[in-house]
Amino acid sequence: MYVEGLRDAxxxxxxVRKVAAKKPILxxxxxxxxxxxxxxxxxxxxxxxxxxxxxxxxxxAGILSFRDEAELCQAGAVFASQPVPHGNRVGVIxxxxxxxxxxxxxxxxxxLTIPVLSEQAKEVLTSTLxxxxxxxxxxxxxxTAEGKHFRAAMDTMMNEDQIDSIYINxxxxxxxxxxxxxxEIVEVNRQQRKPIICNLMTDKGQWTETVRILKDGNVxxxxxxxxxxxxxxxxxxxxxxxxxxxxxxxxxxxxDQWTAKTIIGQAKNAGRKxxxxxxxxxxxxxxxxxxxxxxxxxxxxxAERCAAEIGYPVVVKADxxxxxxxxxxxxxAVNLQNDRAVRAAVNRMRKRFDTxxxxxxxxxxxxxxxxxxxxxxxxxxxxxxxxxxxxxVHVEVLQDTVFKLSPVTSAEAQEMFCSxxxxxxxxxxxxxxxxxxxxxxxxxxxxxxxxxxxxxxxEMDINPIIAYEDRVFAVDARIxx
Numbered sequence: 001m002y003v004e005g006l007r008d009a010x011x012x013x014x015x016v017r018k019v020a021a022k023k024p025i026l027x028x029x030x031x032x033x034x035x036x037x038x039x040x041x042x043x044x045x046x047x048x049x050x051x052x053x054x055x056x057x058x059x060x061a062g063i064l065s066f067r068d069e070a071e072l073c074q075a076g077a078v079f080a081s082q083p084v085p086h087g088n089r090v091g092v093i094x095x096x097x098x099x100x101x102x103x104x105x106x107x108x109x110x111x112l113t114i115p116v117l118s119e120q121a122k123e124v125l126t127s128t129l130x131x132x133x134x135x136x137x138x139x140x141x142x143x144t145a146e147g148k149h150f151r152a153a154m155d156t157m158m159n160e161d162q163i164d165s166i167y168i169n170x171x172x173x174x175x176x177x178x179x180x181x182x183x184e185i186v187e188v189n190r191q192q193r194k195p196i197i198c199n200l201m202t203d204k205g206q207w208t209e210t211v212r213i214l215k216d217g218n219v220x221x222x223x224x225x226x227x228x229x230x231x232x233x234x235x236x237x238x239x240x241x242x243x244x245x246x247x248x249x250x251x252x253x254x255x256d257q258w259t260a261k262t263i264i265g266q267a268k269n270a271g272r273k274x275x276x277x278x279x280x281x282x283x284x285x286x287x288x289x290x291x292x293x294x295x296x297x298x299x300x301x302x303a304e305r306c307a308a309e310i311g312y313p314v315v316v317k318a319d320x321x322x323x324x325x326x327x328x329x330x331x332x333a334v335n336l337q338n339d340r341a342v343r344a345a346v347n348r349m350r351k352r353f354d355t356x357x358x359x360x361x362x363x364x365x366x367x368x369x370x371x372x373x374x375x376x377x378x379x380x381x382x383x384x385x386x387x388x389x390x391x392x393v394h395v396e397v398l399q400d401t402v403f404k405l406s407p408v409t410s411a412e413a414q415e416m417f418c419s420x421x422x423x424x425x426x427x428x429x430x431x432x433x434x435x436x437x438x439x440x441x442x443x444x445x446x447x448x449x450x451x452x453x454x455x456x457x458x459e460m461d462i463n464p465i466i467a468y469e470d471r472v473f474a475v476d477a478r479i480x481x
Contacts, residue, residue, distance in 0.1 A: 001027040001063075003054060009381040013057050020062040024079055024238050028066045029054045053379050056405045062241045064234060074227055075234035081218040082195035084239045085164040089115045090232065091157035092138035094169035095145050099199060100138045103167060103225040110233025114138065115162045128152040137163075143173045147180035154188045154196075165195045167232055169225060172202040178210045186217025195235055196220075199228040249407035249452075250445050256286040257453050264456045268481060273458075275479045277319040277361045284474055287450045289443055289462070291474045293364040300346040304339040306362040313337050313365040316345040317476070320355045326476075327393055329353075335365050366473055370426055370435050371464035374443050376406065376451045378458045383407075384451040388416040388444050391464035408448035413441040426467070435467035443472060456481055 006012050016025060058065045066072040090112045094100035104114060117125075117137050125135050129149050134140035139157075141149045150168075157163050168185065172178045189196045200221040204211050214221050222228035260283045267275055275283075278296045285291065295306035296319070307314045318331035326332050330352050333345035346360055373391030376384045386408050389401030402419040404412050417423065417440055427434035443465060451457050462477040 001025060002069075003027055003029050006054065006057070006381075009053065009057060009379075010383075013061055013382070016057075016061040016063060025061075025063045026066065026072050026075060026079070026234075027058055027063045028069055028072050029058070052403055053382060053385065053405075056385065056403060057382070060405050064238050064241065066234075071227075071230055071234070074222065075231045077220045078195065078197060078231045078235045079238070081220055082197070082235060083192050084242065085195050085236050086239065087164040088112045088236050088240070089162055089164045090167050090236075091115075091117075091160065091163040091165070092167045092169070093141060093150065093153045093157065094138055095141050095143050095150075095173070096169060096171045096201075097140065099169045099171070099201060099225040100140065103169060103199065103229045104138060106226045106229030107167065107233065110230060110236070112165075112233060112236055115160075117156075118160060118162070121156050121160055124156050125152065143171065144176060145181075146176055147184040150181050151184040151188065154185070158188065158191070158193055163194070165197070165232060165236065167228065168196065168198045170198055170200050170202075172200070172207045172210055178202075178207060179213060182210045182213040182217075182219075185219055186213060189217055189219050195232065197228050197232045198222070199225045245411060247409045247411045249409050249448065252288065252446060252449060254288050255446070255449065255453075259283075259286040260450065260454045261456075264454055264481065268456065272321065273481050274321040275481070276321065276357075276359070277317070278359075280477045280479050283450070283454075283479065284462070284477060287446050289446050289450075289474055290439075290472060291477075292366050292466075295362045297346070297360045297362055299360075300343040300350075303342050303346045303360050303362050307336070307339065307342045310362060310364050314342065315361075315363045315365050315475070316342060316349070317361040317363065318349045318353050319359045319361045320353060320357050322355050322357075323353060335367070363475065366466045366475060369466035369468045372426075372435075372440065372467050373401070373461065373463040374447050374465060375461040375463065376447055376457065376459070378451070378455070379405075383455070384448075384457075386416075386444065386448050386451070388413075388440075389420050390422045395463060404448075406448045407452050408445055410441070410445065413444040413448075416444060417441055433469040436470055436472055439470075439472040440465075440467055443474075 019025060055065060088111055090107055092100060114137050122135050130142050133142050139153055141153050157166050198219050198221045263279050263282055281291055281294055293310050297303035297306050313335045316333045316336060318326055323331055331349060336342050336345060371392035373389050373395050375387040378384050382405060384406040385403045386406050387401050387403050390398055400420050400422050402416050404416055417437055457479055459480045462474045464476060465472055465474050
């Protein structure tokens with residue numbers, strides 16, 4: 001399937017999910033670059049947004065996505081003739097060295113693993129192959145291997161429980177009976193026990209009968225080791241998609257949907273597109289998203305009183321609908337230890353920001369922990385894209401984030417947590433315990449439920465969330481309508 005854009009994305013998702021549950025769908029999204037998008041459509045909008053939404057639809061529906069039309073078509077040959085593997089463990093058989101190295105690199109890059117052969121398998125192969133053969137995985141049967149040697153190699157790997165698929169590099173050497181080798185490959189392929197894919201390196205004009213035998217036997221053959229490896233990787237990915245258990249979205253019963261909708265409604269009636277800090281934190285509280293203790297103050301005197309109620313040290317933040325990226329503009333003061341520091345911070349911000357609606361968020365100061373971000377963005381016709389990643393002031397620079405379509409299930413939230421590059425840093429490192437994974441994934445799910453039940457939210461960022469080993473707290477957030 002070739003896709004440039006989707007006019008009715010929700011209907012498309014509804015239909016393809018039903019089809020993908022029964023048959024594999026291979027798709028390619030074109031128009032991923034700005035120039036390509038202009039050629040595909042005159043629709044304006046963020047290119048990244050459009051591309052991301054389509055990829056997430058594919059993922060949600062169980063569609064296998066490709067970025068190259070040749071790879072898509074080459075994968076189609078495997079899907080048409082081979083069973084779906086039960087896992088990502090591949091056995092490699094070759095009669096030449098170089099292509100096996102290329103194939104191994106491509107297979108591993110595609111998410112497959114090359115398991116070690118069992119001792120029993122090694123004994124069988126040692127007794128049936130040439131003494132000079134390299135017994136292992138990859139298995140080099142040598143250029144002088146005949147049909148019986150290839151057959152022994154294939155039968156052995158078919159009987160190995162830790163191997164899910166077989167990749168064959170077959171160079172048509174002039175000093176062996178290549179037609180007999182081809183017949184043995186076809187015979188094993190007909191068993192349909194495990195998928196077999198063949199990189200046939202030959203002069204097709206000279207070795208016509210060998211090529212005919214393989215093609216008539218429905219063995220997918222490729223000219224280059226990398227192409228064959230990518231095709232097998234695609235079939236393996238499809239098997240993973242079929243086996244995945246996404247589950248259903250968890251509905252938290254302790255949320256206050258009415259309060260959140262009321263806050264949104266009042267802001268819309270007032271003609272505002274951006275919520276105040278009090279409104280944002282009111283919505284977070286309504287959906288039981290844990291936040292650092294906070295108060296709103298109109299002046300320095302109220303700020304001192306709020307800080308005393310919370311307990312020092314505290315943070316002071318300028319709060320106004322016209323102030324974005326407060327930390328970049330001097331609108332945040334952290335680790336304030338006493339009332340004099342609070343008053344001084346408020347006075348500085350009062351001078352810096354000349355806005356009618358300026359107030360001050362006084363908040364508990366939370367040192368340490370790891371900074372993460374959870375957010376959401378409305379996508380017309382689809383709901384929201386929910387985001388998770390490494391947060392803080394460098395979030396746009398690092399761009400270590402992952403997205404899912406709402407509603408996000410428990411399994412998807414877990415997958416999001418494990419999908420960013422910095423996931424190891426969120427775990428136990430150098431004697432320090434990892435962050436509260438359950439707390440983080442619950443925040444992801446609660447945000448997903450919030451934007452699903454309160455669709456008037458256009459964009460939402462909770463950044464940063466401070467994650468500790470036993471708890472998480474939102475310390476800054478914004479919501480636009």
